[in-house]
Structure formats: structure tokens, C-alpha cells
Amino acid sequence: MPASSSSLEAPSLVFALCIARHSLFTAKGDPWLACGAGCWLWAVSRRKLPGSCGIRSFQIKRFLEDTDDAELNKFVKDFPGSESCHQPEAKTRVSRSHLESRPQTPDLCQDDLEFRPPSWPQSCDSQQFFTAPAPLSPSARPRSPWGKLDPYDSSEDDKEYVGFATLPNQVHRKSVKKGFDFTLMVAGESGLGKSTLVNSLFLTDLYRDRKLLSAEERIMQTVEITKHAVDIEEKGVRLRLTIVDTPGFGDAVNNTECWKPVAEYIDQQFEQYFRDESGLNRKNIQDNRVHCCLYFISPFGHGLRPLDVEFMKALHHRVNIVPILAKADTLTPPEVERKKCKIREEIEHFGIKVYQFPDCDSDEDEDFKLQDQALKESIPFAVIGSNTVVEARGRRVRGRLYPWGIVEVENPGHCDFVKLRTMLVRTHMQDLKDVTRETHYENYRAQCIQSMTRLVVKERNRNCGGCRRCCTKSKDR
Amino acid sequence: MSKGLPESRTDAAMSELVPEPRPKPAVPMKPVSINSSLLGYIGIDTIIEQMRKKTMKTGFDFNIMVVGQSGLGKSTLVNTLFKSQVSRKASSWTREEKIPKTVEIKAIGHVIEEGGVKMKLTVIDTPGFGDQINNENCWEPIEKYINEQYEKFLKEEVNIARKKRIPDTRVHCCLYFISPTGHSLRPLDLEFMKHLSKVVNIIPVIAKADTMTLEEKSEFKQRVRKELEVNGIEFYPQKEFDEDLEDKTENDKIRQESMPFAVVGSDKEYQVNGKRVLGRKTPWGIIEVENLNHCEFALLRDFVIRTHLQDLKEVTHNIHYETYRAKRLNDNGGLPPGEGLLGTVLPPVPATPCPTAE
Numbered sequence: 001m002p003a004s005s006s007s008l009e010a011p012s013l014v015f016a017l018c019i020a021r022h023s024l025f026t027a028k029g030d031p032w033l034a035c036g037a038g039c040w041l042w043a044v045s046r047r048k049l050p051g052s053c054g055i056r057s058f059q060i061k062r063f064l065e066d067t068d069d070a071e072l073n074k075f076v077k078d079f080p081g082s083e084s085c086h087q088p089e090a091k092t093r094v095s096r097s098h099l100e101s102r103p104q105t106p107d108l109c110q111d112d113l114e115f116r117p118p119s120w121p122q123s124c125d126s127q128q129f130f131t132a133p134a135p136l137s138p139s140a141r142p143r144s145p146w147g148k149l150d151p152y153d154s155s156e157d158d159k160e161y162v163g164f165a166t167l168p169n170q171v172h173r174k175s176v177k178k179g180f181d182f183t184l185m186v187a188g189e190s191g192l193g194k195s196t197l198v199n200s201l202f203l204t205d206l207y208r209d210r211k212l213l214s215a216e217e218r219i220m221q222t223v224e225i226t227k228h229a230v231d232i233e234e235k236g237v238r239l240r241l242t243i244v245d246t247p248g249f250g251d252a253v254n255n256t257e258c259w260k261p262v263a264e265y266i267d268q269q270f271e272q273y274f275r276d277e278s279g280l281n282r283k284n285i286q287d288n289r290v291h292c293c294l295y296f297i298s299p300f301g302h303g304l305r306p307l308d309v310e311f312m313k314a315l316h317h318r319v320n321i322v323p324i325l326a327k328a329d330t331l332t333p334p335e336v337e338r339k340k341c342k343i344r345e346e347i348e349h350f351g352i353k354v355y356q357f358p359d360c361d362s363d364e365d366e367d368f369k370l371q372d373q374a375l376k377e378s379i380p381f382a383v384i385g386s387n388t389v390v391e392a393r394g395r396r397v398r399g400r401l402y403p404w405g406i407v408e409v410e411n412p413g414h415c416d417f418v419k420l421r422t423m424l425v426r427t428h429m430q431d432l433k434d435v436t437r438e439t440h441y442e443n444y445r446a447q448c449i450q451s452m453t454r455l456v457v458k459e460r461n462r463n464c465g466g467c468r469r470c471c472t473k474s475k476d477r
Numbered sequence: 478m479s480k481g482l483p484e485s486r487t488d489a490a491m492s493e494l495v496p497e498p499r500p501k502p503a504v505p506m507k508p509v510s511i512n513s514s515l516l517g518y519i520g521i522d523t524i525i526e527q528m529r530k531k532t533m534k535t536g537f538d539f540n541i542m543v544v545g546q547s548g549l550g551k552s553t554l555v556n557t558l559f560k561s562q563v564s565r566k567a568s569s570w571t572r573e574e575k576i577p578k579t580v581e582i583k584a585i586g587h588v589i590e591e592g593g594v595k596m597k598l599t600v601i602d603t604p605g606f607g608d609q610i611n612n613e614n615c616w617e618p619i620e621k622y623i624n625e626q627y628e629k630f631l632k633e634e635v636n637i638a639r640k641k642r643i644p645d646t647r648v649h650c651c652l653y654f655i656s657p658t659g660h661s662l663r664p665l666d667l668e669f670m671k672h673l674s675k676v677v678n679i680i681p682v683i684a685k686a687d688t689m690t691l692e693e694k695s696e697f698k699q700r701v702r703k704e705l706e707v708n709g710i711e712f713y714p715q716k717e718f719d720e721d722l723e724d725k726t727e728n729d730k731i732r733q734e735s736m737p738f739a740v741v742g743s744d745k746e747y748q749v750n751g752k753r754v755l756g757r758k759t760p761w762g763i764i765e766v767e768n769l770n771h772c773e774f775a776l777l778r779d780f781v782i783r784t785h786l787q788d789l790k791e792v793t794h795n796i797h798y799e800t801y802r803a804k805r806l807n808d809n810g811g812l813p814p815g816e817g818l819l820g821t822v823l824p825p826v827p828a829t830p831c832p833t834a835e
Contacts, residue, residue: 191658253665254611300656300685301548307610330688332759400690403770405762413760 179238181287182429185319186243187262187311188296189250192326197294197385198243200398200409201421204230223248223261244290250307259311266290266318270444289441292355292424292432293319296326297380303342304350312352318440320355320432322424323347328382328415329400329407336382343380354379357423358431375423381416384409536588536595538645539786540626542677543600544619544669545654546607549684554652554742555600557755557766558778562744563587564600577605580618584646601648607665616669623648623677627801649793650713650781651677654684655737659693661700670710677797678713678789680781681705686739686772687757687764694739701737712736714785718792731780738780741772 186194229242246262269288276285293315297308312321323343328336347354357376364372386409390399398409409417424432543551543564552564564585586599601622606615626647633643651673655666670679681701689697705712714732719725743766746753755766766774781789 189658191656191660251663253668254613256611298548298656300546300550301608305608310610327688329759329761330685332757402687402690402762402764404764405759407761 176237179240180429181240181242182433183242183244183288183290183292184424185246185262185266185290185293186296187246187249187293188324188326189298190247192296192298193385194245194294194296194326196387197324197326197383199387200385200417201424202230202232202241204232222252223258225261225265242288249311255307258307259314262311263314263318266315267444270318270441271448273441274445274448289436290319291429291436293321294324295321296324297343299325299327299330299339299382303339304346309346309350309352312347312354313350316353317443320435320440321352322355322420323380324420325380325382327384329384331382340378340380340382355432355435357428375419378416378419381420381423383417383420384415385417533594535642536597537790538597538599539790540584540599540601540646540649541781542603542619542623542648542651543654544603544606544651545684546656547604549654549656550742551602551652551654551684553744554682554684554740554774556744557742557774558782559589559598561587561589563589563598564602578609580605580615582618582622599646612665615665616672620673620676623673624801627798628805630798631802631805647793647798648677649789651679653679653681655681655701657683657685657688657697657739659689659697661697662704667704667708667710670705670712671708674710674712675800678715678792679710680713680777681737682777683737683739685741687741689739698737698739702733713789713792715792718796735773735776735780738773738777740774740777741766742774 184198186198188194224247226245226247227242228245229240232239232241244265249258249262252258266289269290273285273287273289276282295308295312297304312323315321325336325339325343331339357372359372384400384407386398386400386407388398388400389396390401390406391397392399392406392408397411400407400409408414412418541555543555545551555564556562581604583602583604584599585602586597588595588597590596603619606619609615630643630645630647633639653666653670655662670681673679683694683697683701686694711717714728716728716732719728741757741764743755743757743764745755745757747756747758747763748754749756749763749765754763754768757764757766765771769775
């Protein structure tokens with residue numbers, strides 16, 4: 001870079017000059033490209049970076065100079081604006097009209113000539129910067145594929161920003177193509193409406209062919225683990241949903257340790273993932289880890305039963321537990337409040353760590369904060385599920401028809417179904433997956449590795465007989 | 478005691494007492510009726526009035542036991558049945574009074590009066606039933622309690638100088654609360670009822686029936702009835718004790734259509750259509766306890782109190798108690814530990830079991 005001078009403002013303009021000079025005075029150059037580059041740099045030098053008051057030219061200089069900066073190169077490559085540098089011809093016509101229509105666009109060509117430094121070493125370094133396209137010349141950018149989501153929608157922004165705030169959108173696009181997966185476990189005594197709720201949440205009928213066992217068949221039954229998988233697509237987004245069910249849980253006369261099969265299943269999935277992750281071919285790892293467990297608490301008890309406490313304590317370190325108060329249409333509103341209070345108290349009393357909603361950032365707006373607060377205070381969610389559609393207040397809704405009235409599943413005044421669905425699907429699905437990945441899986445992994453190491457050490461000690469010679473030798477090494 | 482019996486008597490008695498088939502109901506033989514036309518009004522029918530006056534003076538007692546998992550509304554239902562606070566609700570327990578580790582038996586007596594008739598009502602509660610993780614044999618304390626009451630009565634009866642009116646603490650009726658899952662009975666329910674239907678009158682009741690819509694309710698009831706039949710569980714009113722055709726048809730109707738009763742209990746009153754009714758107020762409507770379209774509480778109340786109260790007592794006395802007594806008197810010294818007819822001498826038992834009607 002010719003501008004190795006210590007002055008701070010000069011480099012950006014010098015760069016612009018560079019390009020301008022090259023464009024104007026060489027056969028290969030393109031005058032519009034030159035102007036574009038000039039405008040870009042001028043804009044860049046004036047833009048306001050978040051958190052900083054105005055760009056420092058030296059930052060840009062460092063940015064551009066550091067050819068080892070892989071990110072920049074990658075960014076430049078990936079950013080769709082790079083397309084423009086391959087078809088400069090096509091863009092120019094558009095560019096010209098755009099430029100002309102904008103009053104703020106300075107005409108740098110004249111300015112540049114004035115700032116031309118006396119010594120202008122003709123280094124070939126300028127070449128590499130020249131090939132870096134000007135991705136943000138306002139006209140050169142194609143119409144964004146994200147429409148409304150494009151953070152640079154307004155034409156004002158176009159001039160002032162670098163443009164990497166669109167990175168989340170790129171990630172979004174890639175993931176949408178790949179599709180999402182989510183594994184949800186439902187646990188609780190039979191007859192609490194688990195299947196109905198799952199059907200209501202995801203608007204499917206997963207349990208069509210289920211055969212219910214009679215009481216004497218259930219006497220002989222042990223806890224099983226069953227999986228149902230279903231692919232749901234909505235507005236172009238695909239979700240592979242797996243529901244893990246635990247029929248037989250809590251049904252027998254003697255329910256000692258009936259959570260064991262469930263805990264073992266969860267551990268198995270972690271182990272499988274651990275193996276896959278440590279393996280050689282990691283391209284197609286299937287993630288079967290359980291992301292969330294909805295635990296159904298009976299509304300007929302006085303709060304948590306001993307079995308509920310045991311189950312939750314056995315599993316709160318393995319999976320995100322979201323407690324649910326089932327069949328809430330049994331309870332009147334004051335009863336619901338009382339039970340929720342009691343259950344929350346007991347959860348704290350027994351030290352059960354249910355899934356905690358992440359605190360929202362302090363810079364979120366009041367509305368969002370209130371919503372978040374309301375969500376936290378609704379645990380356990382008092383839900384009602386329904387497979388049938390009834391006519392209520394002139395509309396067809398999911399609900400239950402009683403002689404004394406109609407219960408609407410999606411009415412927030414009747415139950416917390418909407419809150420649960422919002423939390424589970426619309427706002428916290430990703431967070432649930434993250435916590436599973438970062439906390440529960442990592443705990444498992446750490447434990448696993450620790451126990452493996454211990455085993456290895458034990459083996460080694462056993463093999464060498466623990467003789468002093470070996471130990472001291474290894475120490476010296 | 479059995480040493481005093483002649484050998485032949487023992488054998489005859491033993492052959493009668495095989496555990497499974499029950500002894501023939503000990504009801505008084507019906508006198509042969511001769512249809513005679515009356516020549517005038519005698520006044521025999523006034524005996525009913527005399528009996529009524531007598532019972533009003535003496536009053537009578539009734540012991541009802543409620544069994545079921547905690548939180549199914551047992552105490553509320555009993556309070557609603559007898560329209561008074563006869564049972565203390567577990568939801569008002571303080572933190573220290575948590576679920577007991579073993580099943581406890583708590584009997585609380587009240588005297589309630591209506592229309593000049595006094596009733597000594599005893600409500601026997603069984604907190605801790607079915608609440609633990611391991612519920613094996615949790616019915617045993619209950620069985621033991623019931624047998625203890627029979628034992629007490631037997632002791633009194635067998636005394637030389639016995640009281641005019643033996644205090645009756647035997648359990649006349651056991652309301653068993655089924656959880657309204659909507660699927661079927663739970664294994665625990667089956668086990669309990671199998672063991673206790675031979676010892677006491679069990680009336681199965683579906684608790685908190687406002688959970689279910691009408692179709693779910695009728696499906697669930699059908700399934701429960703079928704399961705009880707398949708498992709050979711005889712709930713009250715038992716088929717084998719129907720005395721005549723009239724009883725049979727009436728009881729058949731109840732057995733096959735109404736039972737188990739799906740009930741809702743409440744101790745709060747609300748205003749509906751200008752009347753004050755007992756009910757539950759929800760955001761989507763008021764559930765009226767005594768409205769037959771909403772739940773079957775009224776049927777249960779009429780059944781237990783208004784039509785079959787005396788029958789419950791009679792069946793308990795004539796059948797369940799007699800079974801127990803015959804078994805006890807024929808056991809060769811196999812007394813329950815810690816108990817015995819110490820201090821009393823058993824009078825020689827006559828050749829044929831003589832029904833004692835009280």
C-alpha cells in the first residue's frame with residue numbers, strides 16, 4: 001500500500017485515489033468502478049460503527065492491509081455484492097442513473113485529483129486491493145433475497161454500512177435449507193392427556209393407531225420408551241420432530257425406580273452422540289439427544305407427589321425439564337393459582353432444577369420484558385389439550401364441549417396452552433437445543449471422560465503392579 | 478374355642494367354609510303367607526309408625542369410609558353429601574402434615590339431625606393410600622381396620638352380659654374413588670377392590686368428573702364396568718343378595734347404567750338463574766353439583782342416603798359380618814396376633830348357624 005504514511009485520514013482517500021487513478025488512466029479501468037470505490041471509501045470513512053463514534057481510517061487501513069485476514073476474504077467472497085465485480089458492465093448503466101439521482105453522492109473525481117500526493121509510488125500492491133470489489137456501492141448491490149428481513153433495506157443505510165449485519169440472514173438461509181430437528185420427550189402417568197397435548201401442539205395426529213391397555217394388562221407392563229417421528233413443513237421451513245413417549249410410567253402398583261429406563265435412554269442418546277462425535281466420519285451425525293422433557297403433573301393431587309419429585313430429581317441434570325399441570329380444565333382459576341404456587345414452592349424446596357428461561361437483555365423493549373416475566377411466572381404451565389374442533393362464539397376452535405360451557409384450548413384466559421406453544425416452538429426452541437448441547441451434553445461428556453480416565457489409570461496401575469520403579473521412572477520422564 | 482365343638486360340627490362347618498364361594502346369605506326365612514281376607518280394620522299397619530317413633534328416639538349410626546389417592550376430592554364429596562363439615566380437607570393441611578408414609582386410618586364422628594331423626598355419622602378417612610412410590614399392600618391397613626371393627630362387635634356379642642344396643646363401629650359402606658384418567662382402571666384400583674369387595678360394601682365412584690365430556694364419561698364408565706366384571710369384582714349392590722324381583726330390577730338398572738357414579742363435589746354456592754346452587758365456577762361456565770345434566774352427585778346421594786342406607790347396614794350385618802364371624806369361630810385357634818377373646822367364655826354354639834337379626 002503506497003500510503004505507508006503515518007497520517008490517519010490519508011489512507012482511505014489514498015486508496016480511493018489509487019483506484020481512481022488506475023481506472024481513469026489505464027485501459028482496463030472502469031471509471032464507474034473508480035467512482036464507486038471513491039464513494040465507498042468516502043462513505044466508509046464517515047459511517048458510524050455501532051459502539052464507536054465514526055470510523056477510524058486506520059481501522060479500515062488495517063482491515064484492508066491485513067491480507068492474512070481470512071475473514072475479510074471470505075466475507076468478500078461470500079457476500080452477494082461480490083457478484084457485481086464480475087459483471088461490471090451490466091451494473092454500470094444502473095449505477096450511473098443511481099448516482100445521478102442521489103444528491104449526496106459527491107463527485108469525487110475532482111476531489112481526488114486535488115489530494116493527489118506528490119509521490120505516488122507505483123507499487124503492484126495496489127493490484128490486490130483493486131481486485132477487492134466494492135461490494136457496497138449502493139447501486140451495485142442486487143436486490144436482497146431477504147426482503148423485509150434485510151437490515152439494509154432503506155436506501156439511506158446502503159451508503160453508510162459495510163454490510164455484515166446480514167450474516168445472521170445468511171446463516172438463516174443455510175439452516176432453512178438444511179431443516180431443523182427437535183426431540184421432545186413426554187413423561188407422566190397415563191391418562192393425563194399427554195398424547196392429546198402433543199397432537200394439539202403440533203397439529204398432527206401422531207397416535208392414531210394407539211391401542212390402550214386394560215388394567216390387568218397394565219399390571220404386567222414395565223416402562224417402555226417409544227419414538228414417533230414426523231416431518232412438519234410450514235412456510236418453507238422443515239422441522240423433523242421426534243416425540244419420545246414413556247408408556248407405563250407411574251402406572252404400576254410398585255413404581256420404585258420406574259424412571260430408570262427413561263434416564264438410561266437419555267444417557268444412551270448422549271453416548272451415541274459422543275461416539276459419533278469422536279469418530280472419524282463426522283459428516284452425517286444424527287442428533288437424537290433429547291432436547292426437552294415435558295413432565296405432566298396430575299391436577300388431582302395436592303401439588304407434587306413423591307413419584308414426581310423422584311423423577312424430576314433423577315433427570316434434571318440430564319435433560320431440560322418443563323413441568324406441566326395437565327388437564328387444567330378440572331380446576332377453577334383460584335385453584336390453578338394455588339396449585340401453581342404450591343408446586344413452585346415444592347420445586348424449590350426439593351432443589352429441582354427445571355429449565356430456566358434465559359433472562360432477556362437489558363436493552364429489550366418493555367413489552368418484551370413484561371412478556372418474558374409473565375412467562376417465567378407461569379411455570380408450571382396449566383394446559384388443556386383437545387383433538388376435537390367445536391363451535392364457540394361463532395368460530396371453529398379446538399376445544400372441549402361440556403354441558404356447562406365450552407373450553408377453548410387457544411384462549412389465554414382458559415389455559416396456558418398458547419404460552420407453552422409460544423415458548424416451546426416460537427421463542428425458545430433454539431435455546432432448549434443450546435442448553436442441551438452446552439450444559440447437559442457437556443456434563444455427560446465430562447463425566448464420561450473422567451470415568452474413562454479413571455479406568456485407564458486403574459488399569460495401568462494394576463498392570464504395572466504399582467511398583468515403585470515404574471512410578472519413579474515415569475516421574476523423571 | 479373350637480375345642481368345645483363336636484367333631485362332626487367342625488367338619489360340616491369346614492366344608493361350608495371354602496375361601497372362594499360365600500356362605501348362603503343369612504336372611505330370615507320368609508313365613509309362608511296365607512292370603513286371608515280381613516273382616517275389618519285391625520290396625521296392623523300402625524306398627525310402621527311405632528317402629529318409626531322408636532328409631533327416632535334411639536337414632537341410628539352410619540359409618541362410611543372413603544378410600545382413594547389424595548386430592549381426588551374425598552373430603553369435599555363427603556361434606557357435600559351430608560351438607561356439613563364432617564371431614565377436614567387435606568388441602569388445608571399445614572406443611573408439616575404431609576402425605577403420611579403408611580396408610581393411616583382416621584375416624585371422626587359427628588351427630589347430625591334432620592326432621593327429628595338423629596344420625597351418628599362416622600367418616601373414616603384413609604390418608605396415604607396410593608400416594609407412595611411403592612404402593613404394594615397399601616390396602617392391608619384398611620383390611621385390618623375393617624376386621625378389627627368386626628372383631629370388636631363379635632366380642633360384644635359374645636359377652637355374657639351384653640349391652641342392649643351394641644355400639645356399631647363396623648364399616649357399612651366404602652366409597653372408592655377412581656381417578657378420571659379417561660382410559661381405564663389402574664392396577665392399584667383393581668388390587669384394592671379384589672381384596673376388599675369380599676369384606677365390605679364397596680361403591681366405586683368416579684371422582685372429579687368435570688374433567689370429562691359426556692362421551693368420554695360414558696365410554697369410561699362402560700370400560701370400568703367391563704373391567705370390574707371381567708375381574709369378578711362384586712361391588713355394592715351385589716347381584717347375589719337381591720332378595721326379590723323388585724329389588725333385582727331396580728338394582729340391575731343402577732348397576733348397569735348408573736354405576737360407577739361420576740361425581741363432582743363442592744362446598745361453595747353460586748347464583749344460577751336466580752337460585753343459589755352448590756357448584757364450581759370456571760371461566761367457561763358454572764358446574765352445578767346437583768344438576769343431573771352436569772354430574773351424577775344427586776344420584777349418588779339418593780342411592781346412599783335416601784334409598785339404600787338401611788340396606789347397606791343390613792348387608793354389612795347379615796352377610797359380611799356373618800362371614801367374618803363364621804370364619805373366626807371355626808379357625809382352629811388361628812387368632813390374629815395380639816388379639817383374642819380373653820376373659821370371656823364362648824357359649825356353646827348351636828348345631829346350625831342361627832341368624833341373629835338386630
